[in-house]
Amino acid sequence: MKVFYNLPIENVKEGENMTEKKDRNEEEKQHHDADDHHKLDLRGTFMMVMTIGGLMVLSWFAVFILFMERM
């Protein structure tokens, strides 16, 4: 005796199969709006980039000053 289970599947539109749902999801991910970047929270990234960059600038000038003193 065959048993069919009609389980609810999330996010699948009517008439759409699983493969079509997967293709639709991938297409939505690749679609970029012009204001996408402004939705990102980049505060932590910004602080780390500026901190590490600042360390690089400071060490560059420290070595340059040492070089000039030894001339």
Place this chain on the structure above:
Amino acid sequence: MHKFEKIWLSAGTASLAIFLIIIGISAVHGGHTPAASGIETINPEHVRDDARFKEPGLKESADDDYDYDLYFVASAFMYEPGEVEIPSGSTVKIHVTSPDVVHGFQVVGTNINMIAEPGLISTYEMTFDEPGEHLIVCNEYCGVGHTDMTSMINVVAGGADNE
């Protein structure tokens, strides 16, 4: 582009521009070019036949631009001379060559850091103002005795007992 992205890209590009400008001005107007290595050539098999390197050491210069010429031969695994005294305040032009393999020539505590390459003579002019000792080390791996390859420059006040 996010506001923060614009800021850090601008900061990075500005830093690079500033570094390049400082280095460029320093090189062109300050004469701070890489150590003049390899401008003059010498036959590495006949280094000891050259009058300058036959008895390496400190010699009074005939050139008005500096006081002394200091000739070094870097070979495996020693520098000749092993020790040299220089009067403080004198301007010295250092000439280094190698008859065998590539060696380094770094005078610790100064900006002198160059390669001694067979066939080429590396030179650097330096004024030694402060009395003290400066170790010379080889920082280019040259063989089993590389770590023991050292010499010494003693900058002494007043006259020098030259070797």
